[in-house]
Amino acid sequence: xxxxxxxxxxxxxxxxxxAADNLVKAINSYSQEFEAEVLINRQSDIQRLKSKSLTxxxxxxxxxxxxxxxAESIATVQIADIEKYSPDLIHIHNWYxxxxxxxxxxxxxxxxxxxxxxxxxMLTGGCHMTFGCMNYRSNCSICPAEKxxxxxxxxxxxxxxxxxxxxxxxxxxVPSQWLFDKAYEEISTxxxxxxxxxxxxxxxxxxxxxxxYEREQxxxxxxxxxxxxxxxxxxxxxxxxxxxxxxxxxNQSKLKIKLTLVGGGEVELPPQIKGLTILLxxxxxxxxxxxxxxxQDLCIxxxxxxxxxxVIIESMLSGVFVIASKIGGIPEMVEDDVTxxxxxxxxxxxxxxxxxxxxxxxxxxxxxRNVAQERASQDHQPDKIVQEHESIYRNACxxxxx
Numbered sequence: 001x002x003x004x005x006x007x008x009x010x011x012x013x014x015x016x017x018x019a020a021d022n023l024v025k026a027i028n029s030y031s032q033e034f035e036a037e038v039l040i041n042r043q044s045d046i047q048r049l050k051s052k053s054l055t056x057x058x059x060x061x062x063x064x065x066x067x068x069x070x071a072e073s074i075a076t077v078q079i080a081d082i083e084k085y086s087p088d089l090i091h092i093h094n095w096y097x098x099x100x101x102x103x104x105x106x107x108x109x110x111x112x113x114x115x116x117x118x119x120x121x122m123l124t125g126g127c128h129m130t131f132g133c134m135n136y137r138s139n140c141s142i143c144p145a146e147k148x149x150x151x152x153x154x155x156x157x158x159x160x161x162x163x164x165x166x167x168x169x170x171x172x173x174v175p176s177q178w179l180f181d182k183a184y185e186e187i188s189t190x191x192x193x194x195x196x197x198x199x200x201x202x203x204x205x206x207x208x209x210x211x212x213y214e215r216e217q218x219x220x221x222x223x224x225x226x227x228x229x230x231x232x233x234x235x236x237x238x239x240x241x242x243x244x245x246x247x248x249x250x251n252q253s254k255l256k257i258k259l260t261l262v263g264g265g266e267v268e269l270p271p272q273i274k275g276l277t278i279l280l281x282x283x284x285x286x287x288x289x290x291x292x293x294x295x296q297d298l299c300i301x302x303x304x305x306x307x308x309x310x311v312i313i314e315s316m317l318s319g320v321f322v323i324a325s326k327i328g329g330i331p332e333m334v335e336d337d338v339t340x341x342x343x344x345x346x347x348x349x350x351x352x353x354x355x356x357x358x359x360x361x362x363x364x365x366x367x368x369r370n371v372a373q374e375r376a377s378q379d380h381q382p383d384k385i386v387q388e389h390e391s392i393y394r395n396a397c398x399x400x401x402x
Contacts, residue, residue: 003035006393007087009077009098010038014229015310016094016118022201023389026382033390037085039077039098079106087111089396093118108170112400114392116173118200119307120182169193171396173389175200175308176329194395198388202310202380203286206317210377217297217362222354225260225296225320227311229283232265237302237325237345242270244302244350249275260292286314293318298357304345306330316340316376319369323353339372 006027010020020038027036077098082090089112095104107113172187172195174180180197187193224245228236238261245257255275261267262281269278284292293299299315301324308329315322322340324330326349334340341356343349357365 001033003031003033004088004393004397005086006034006036006089006091007082007085008036008038008091008093009082009095010093011095011098016116018203019116019118019200019310020091020093022203023385025204026201026386027389030383030386031390034393036091039082039085077103079103079110082107082111089114089393089400091116112171112393112396114171114173114396116175117179117183117307118175119305120179169399171196171392173198173392176332178329178332179307196388196392198392199379199385200308200310201382201385202313202317204382205286205290206314207377207380207382210317210373217365219358220254220256222255222257222358223260223295223297224257225262225292225299225315226301227262227289227299229263230265231261231263231267235304235306237304238267240345240347240350241300241302243347244354245276246270246273247347247351248354249273260296262289262292289314290318293320296320298323300350301325301330302343302345302350303327303330308333313376313380316369316372317380319373321357321365321369322372323350323357325349334372337368339368339375 008020008024010017024036024038027034090107091114093116170193174183174197183195258277260279262284264283299320299322303325306328312322312333322334324334325345326342327345334342336342341353343353
């Protein structure tokens with residue numbers, strides 16, 4: 001049987017691109033019906049990369065891989081570039097720096113199209129809806145979460161939401177129930193666009209060895225890791241983490257904290273204070289991240305807005321305890337006091353969660369880590385997630401031909 005060809009389109013350099021690459025690898029490993037490729041931009045050139053030759057590390061750390069542009073979409077792909085792949089269907093993960101809105105409309109009209117929403121910005125025109133604000137509906141030009149967004153960009157991105165609502169039916173995939181509800185509310189269902197909830201895949205390296213590393217929980221030493229593709233992002237809320245750790249040290253003079261920051265971007269570090277050591281690491285390959293996790297007690301995700309961040313699953317699979325903001329899709333991943341601790345995304349909330357961790361017995365922390373690892377493993381088996389995507393692809397092709 002000839003396999004149908006799925007062209008995955010993923011711009012940017014963050015979680016959406018990594019999720020797309022993980023999915024392509026899994027499809028090519030497990031699917032009997034489909035084969036997949038990734039289309040990305042390398043400055044002004046278009047590259048076609050087979051999944052088996054694409055590594056996450058090369059993709060996000062090559063110095064000449066991307067020209068990064070604020071929030072505006074820079075179209076570097078034309079419909080002719082897509083036609084060269086002879087795809088049977090298109091799966092769009094992120095359109096930044098690759099597609100303009102008119103081209104998205106062309107794609108939807110010419111191919112069965114799948115769109116995975118890795119956050120809510122495609123629904124709102126750019127806003128993360130961090131505080132439940134609905135001003136994006138009136139083309140707001142000020143966003144407390146993303147300060148670089150301006151009126152022109154918001155207006156162009158709002159056109160995308162309208163495009164998705166009025167063009168031919170697009171199958172939409174969302175990784176969390178939280179975003180499913182947002183998508184159902186924002187995108188008109190009058191045109192028959194189905195919305196599916198399917199979890200993102202993690203890199204297989206995190207599933208290959210599920211041994212929970214024995215960590216001696218210390219009341220006097222805390223090893224914390226924070227990971228973000230862009231450490232500078234206001235949404236990732238690193239500043240609040242700094243403030244919480246400084247406050248914790250001021251209250252516990254004997255405590256020492258080693259904070260490891262993994263990611264890109266210039267970071268404004270806090271003033272040097274006694275007891276706090278900060279280590280900076282560039283974006284790392286999955287294997288090196290796994291090795292880094294072996295040294296850590298805690299992974300903290302204090303974001304102001306998130307959908308379903310893979311770093312939480314990677315931490316759980318690696319046996320690292322998780323403290324994360326109680327926002328977006330995170331409560332679906334971290335059950336408070338069962339698989340980790342959730343907190344308000346501010347210094348006070350983070351500090352309270354850190355206090356709960358330090359006051360918990362080693363046996364309780366160990367039990368919670370084990371439950372988290374077991375659930376994460378069960379929920380993220382690649383063959384099952386590929387089967388869910390196959391069903392959606394099959395449905396999209398069937399509806400298109402009919």
